Amino acid sequence: xxxxxxxxxxxxxxxxxxxxxxxxxxxxxxxxxxxxxxxxxxxxxxxxxxxxxxxxxxxxxxxxxxxxxxxxxxxxxxxxxxxxxxxxxxxxxxxxxxxxxxxxxxxxxxxxxxxxxxxxxxxxxxxxxxxxxxxxxxxxxxxxxxxxxxxxxxxxxxxxxxxxxxxxxxxxxxxxxxxxxxxxxxxxxxxxxxxxxxxxxxxxxxxxxxxxxxxxxxxxxxxxxxxxxxxxxxxxxxxxxxxxxxxxxxxxxxxxxxxxxxxxxxxxxxxxxxxxxxxxxxxxxxxxxxxxxxxxxxxx
Amino acid sequence: xxxxxxxxxxxxxxxxxxxxxxxxxxxxxxxxxxxxxxxxxxxxxxxxxxxxxxxxxxxxxxxxxxxxxxxxxxxxxxxxxxxxxxx
Numbered sequence: 001x002x003x004x005x006x007x008x009x010x011x012x013x014x015x016x017x018x019x020x021x022x023x024x025x026x027x028x029x030x031x032x033x034x035x036x037x038x039x040x041x042x043x044x045x046x047x048x049x050x051x052x053x054x055x056x057x058x059x060x061x062x063x064x065x066x067x068x069x070x071x072x073x074x075x076x077x078x079x080x081x082x083x084x085x086x087x088x089x090x091x092x093x094x095x096x097x098x099x100x101x102x103x104x105x106x107x108x109x110x111x112x113x114x115x116x117x118x119x120x121x122x123x124x125x126x127x128x129x130x131x132x133x134x135x136x137x138x139x140x141x142x143x144x145x146x147x148x149x150x151x152x153x154x155x156x157x158x159x160x161x162x163x164x165x166x167x168x169x170x171x172x173x174x175x176x177x178x179x180x181x182x183x184x185x186x187x188x189x190x191x192x193x194x195x196x197x198x199x200x201x202x203x204x205x206x207x208x209x210x211x212x213x214x215x216x217x218x219x220x221x222x223x224x225x226x227x228x229x230x231x232x233x234x235x236x237x238x239x240x241x242x243x244x245x246x247x248x249x250x251x252x253x254x255x256x257x258x259x260x261x262x263x264x265x266x267x268x269x270x271x272x273x274x275x276x277x278x279x280x281x282x283x284x285x286x287x288x289x290x291x292x293x294x295x296x297x298x299x300x
Numbered sequence: 301x302x303x304x305x306x307x308x309x310x311x312x313x314x315x316x317x318x319x320x321x322x323x324x325x326x327x328x329x330x331x332x333x334x335x336x337x338x339x340x341x342x343x344x345x346x347x348x349x350x351x352x353x354x355x356x357x358x359x360x361x362x363x364x365x366x367x368x369x370x371x372x373x374x375x376x377x378x379x380x381x382x383x384x385x386x387x
Contacts, residue, residue, distance in 0.1 A: 027373070027382045039333050040378045046337030050377030058374075202374040241342040244375070 032057045032067070034087045042081055046240025048199035048225030052146050053082050055202050055223075056115070059209035060088075070113045073102040075127065078153045078227075079119035079146040096126025099134045102141050110140070110285035113213055120147040121159040124180050128160075135189035135218045139284045142212045143220045145182055148227040156230030167234040182222045187277050192217030194277040198224040200247040201273065208275060217283050224251075224271055247271075324386040325368025331357040333380035340372040340381060348372075 033039075043049050060070055072083035076095035083090040089112075093101040102116040123131050123145045134141060150168055151157040158168035160180040167174055186194050193215040195208040205223055212219035226232060226243040237243055254274025257265065327348060334357040341349045341358050346365040349358050349372065358381075368385040 027379075029373075030379060030382070033379070040335055040380070043377065045335030045377075046339055047377050050379065051375055054374060054376070054379055199375075240337050240377075241339045244339060244343075 028061055029054055029057050032061065032087055034085055037085055039085075041085060043078060044229045044240075046228060046244075047078070048148065048223075048240075048244070049079055049082060049146055051199040051202050052079075052144070052205065052223045052225065053085065055205040056082075056117075056144065056209055057086065058206045059213060062206070062210050063213060065113060065213075069111075070115065071102075071105055071109075072115050072117055073098045073105065074117040075119075075122040076153075077119040077122050077151070078148070079117060080122060082117050082146075096122050096128075097130065098122065099127055099130035099141065099143065103130075103134060103137075103139055106139055106141055107285060107288065110289065113142070114140070115142045115144060115213065117144045118146070119152075119159075120145060120149065120161040120182070121151045124160040124182065124185075132185070132189040135186050135191040135220070137284045138190060138192055138218045138281045140216050141218055142209075142215075143186075143218070144209070144212075144223065145220065146223045146225050147182060148225040148231065149179075150227045150231040152227045152230060156227070156234065162231075166231070169230065169234070183220065183276055186218075186220040190218070190281070191220050191277060192279050192281045193219035193275075195220075195275040196222040196224065196271070197273045198247040198251055198271065199226070200244050201251070204273070211275070211278070215278075216286075217281055224273070323368045325366040325370075326384045326386055327360050327363065327366050327372065328382045328384070329358055329360060330380045330382075331359075333378045334358055335378055337377060339375055339377070343371055343375065345369060345371070 041050060067088050071089040071091065072086060073091045073093060074080035074083050075093055075098040083092065091101055091105065098116045098118050102114045106114045118127065147161050149159065149162050151159050156169040158171045158175045161182065162168055162175045162179060164178050165174045183194050183196050193212050195212065197205040197208055208221055212221050224247065226247065228240045228243050232238060232243050237246065250270050251273050252270040254272055257268065257272045336351065336356045336358065338351065341351055346367055348360060348362050348366045350361045352359045368383055370383050373381045373383040
């Protein structure tokens with residue numbers, strides 16, 4: 001099974017001494033990876049997207065879903081490379097259209113668990129319309145938005161979630177636009193499950209992803225990540241480990257945030273993480289199936 | 301009474317004088333997947349991991365200290381670490 005990996009990787013002498021033959025069998029997570037792909041991944045050393053990939057695999061594994069029951073749809077960008085490495089049904093589509101393709105897939109195959117994996121620019125700038133309308137229709141899709149505040153793959157241009165005043169290659173004197181609040185946008189558009197966590201809180205991310213995939217309705221998970229290669233370098237935020245530590249220090253749980261007095265809540269600059277919405281709404285494909293049987297006069 | 305040595309002990313690391321309480325773990329790093337991002341090394345609460353001499357890969361230097369907290373294997377961006385809890 002791991003023959004491909006051993007052939008693809010040029011092993012050093014001391015590395016060859018390590019037990020690699022049973023590498024994939026050692027962990028449940030690794031068994032869900034696509035074994036014919038070349039590893040390591042294309043992401044920069046220390047990028048948080050890999051942590052989100054691990055959390056997603058653990059969430060699917062926890063639900064006990066068969067590999068063929070799950071479809072991963074992605075667009076273009078660093079985050080959109082994620083399905084390439086995982087052994088599920090995958091669809092790699094055009095920039096920003098992950099949710100558009102996922103909509104078609106979900107309507108054609110309502111029994112499938114469709115997960116749209118998008119970056120912040122992919123989901124909110126290029127695919128912003130698809131995002132709000134998928135939430136409005138309450139399609140049974142899980143939208144996983146990995147928010148690293150920048151367009152990483154194309155060289156660090158500012159994105160709709162770049163914080164005010166932060167530098168990017170296209171904003172050398174600081175960004176003058178306020179960022180999009182992703183979770184609030186999804187809540188206003190009508191999503192039935194909305195949660196936010198960070199890559200530092202990886203096990204919390206597992207839990208929210210498990211609940212979101214199990215949910216029958218549009219669910220949004222905002223996984224707050226970082227880009228230390230462009231965003232971190234331009235804003236002098238340090239290494240990947242420093243930025244991960246900053247996620248630990250600059251976040252607050254929703255339950256703790258709600259206990260704060262109102263003036264402190266108003267002055268809060270930390271990222272609030274937690275489950276914001278978990279409601280039951282009629283799901284689009286169920287309504288659609290009802291309509292078909294009604295129009296056909298009850299016959300199926 | 302013979303001294304109980306946990307399975308995680310290797311020949312190079314001497315066993316602790318008093319057998320430690322609590323869960324124990326065994327860390328394995330696959331160096332060809334490790335990109336050397338330092339996350340596991342900086343966050344390990346027991347200093348089990350360190351960078352190797354070339355500063356390219358993380359290595360296990362104190363396997364006997366691992367408490368199977370699973371921080372490194374859940375936060376490794378390259379899925380290059382596997383932690384197995386020892387019974």
